[in-house]
Amino acid sequence: MDSTNEYLDENLRKAKSVLAHADCVIVGAGAGLSAAAGLLYLDFNTFDTWFKGYAKRYGLAYIYEAAFYHFPTPEEYFAYWARHIGTIRYNHPPGEVYRTLYNFLKDRQHFIITTNVDGQFEKAGFDPDKLFTPQGDYAFFQCSKPCTNELFHNKEIITALLSDLETSPFAVKSEHIPRCPYCKSLLEPNIRKAYNFVEEPCVKMKRSYMEFLEVCSRKKTALLELGVGYNTPTTIRFPFEQFVIQNRNASLIRVNMNDGQTTLPLADNYTLSLNGEGMVS
Template identity: 35%
Template sequence: MEKTSWHVLSNGEYLTASSKLSMALDEADAVLIGVGAGMAAADGFTYAGPRFTQNFPDFIEKYRWLDMFQASVFEFENLNEEWSFFSRFVDLNYMSQPLGESYIRLKELLEGRNYHIITSNADNAFEKAGFDKNKVFDMQGKYNLLQCSKGCTPKRYNNEELMKDMIDRQRGMKVPDDLIPYCKECGAPMELNRRNHTDWMVEDARFFKEQKLYKQFLQEYADKKLLILELGCGYMAPQVIKHPFQNMTENQSNSLYMTVNLKDYSIPQNIRNRTIWLQEDIKDLLLNIQQEQQFTKMNFYETEQ
């Protein structure tokens, strides 16, 4: 297929970051969005700093953890202590996590466009913001779900009521024995539904439906003018979003790879001519676009009057 040119590449040299993103969105036939931890952090949902120290002071005092990433892969002394931590973790990062302003702005920005989202975040940000669940692929699992630690059954179970009970009844960094969940099929301990260091997790019918819809989107727009937009994706799990997105850009000559990240990550040489790196804070970037669009609409309305 003949290669399609992107005006934002040839004419965007002196544009602001927000104008480049707006222009690319308007040019695209469809938008593929990859969302990583940087997007959550932009809205203040960080795994370090006061958010961590204020919610886990007892664990930090005992184990000298530096952040929730370190804590979430820690080998606990027993299941009672493990679930004392993870019940608070799930509440903080799923059940009680507030509505993210950037997610609302992203939803408004995508209104009326053909898009699909893949995320490595396991929180509730997209649900809370009211995104169409059939357009979001939670590749790395969900904090509000449990799975058998041995994977004996392809089932995931909601854990929210259990987490609330654990929070209410935990004492001295431990939950009571009767609250520790075990698999009803094989008796093994249950754990949070999240992809571990061996790249494994339980994947149920809902997961495979999300995966199918995601693949259908990729197939539908494989030869179209596709904006591949990466928001806050780093190298903690590059095999989930970053590397597939870069490979897609290389193999689809009509695609444009746009990455938004404050950190300086190397771009493969063979896609640099179809890459735009916006070294911007995601929250500020989306706010600027929203304000620019509101200003444009206001001027249009005044002109029409």
């Protein structure tokens, strides 16, 4: 066994111990966790399989890029997003890593904060009332203007749009383009990409999350951070570090393939960085 494996084994042992003795667990999950569940947003082969012809027609190479691409017409925009949401949010099964996490946490006091918008936690069985998704959820459309804070569940809309693509793979029918029932602007996925993100529905979830943090501040707490990089570090990564600095009964377990380091001078006994593979169960 080389020293890297020994380091990992030792940290896994410590992480298991921290989790076993914790009164409550706060999970912070980023894109790395969904990558472990097969949702590879930066992978050409995945993109080319799920979005046939898009590389050649639009010069796109991966999902994350396509999600920010300005398609030339609303018909093409909704053709792409119908495939994107249909495949990722509705067809892709819950990953084993999410199901393992659910089985570990279901009888423990816990709360989830995640930047992932793919619904994997919900599909794996987690209670939506213990789930804070500040970046949104693919399952909902919002008004693009927006004239209202109302969100629109999109499963039926996506199913109808996908049926258009059977005869015309890159464009939905003009008469099926989803529009706001109030101002007739285009609808769009409720995900935090720009200034017009409707975040009102997140506020209630945020309140529940903050209340849970308050409870945890008086208990032995494990913060389990899974696959969180530096895309939006102020959502999970930095607040988790701050929490363990301010609460001496808290421990941070950072599971990350590439970004296991901490940016603040934390004492060793508070952080257990697990670079490389290895899920605690």
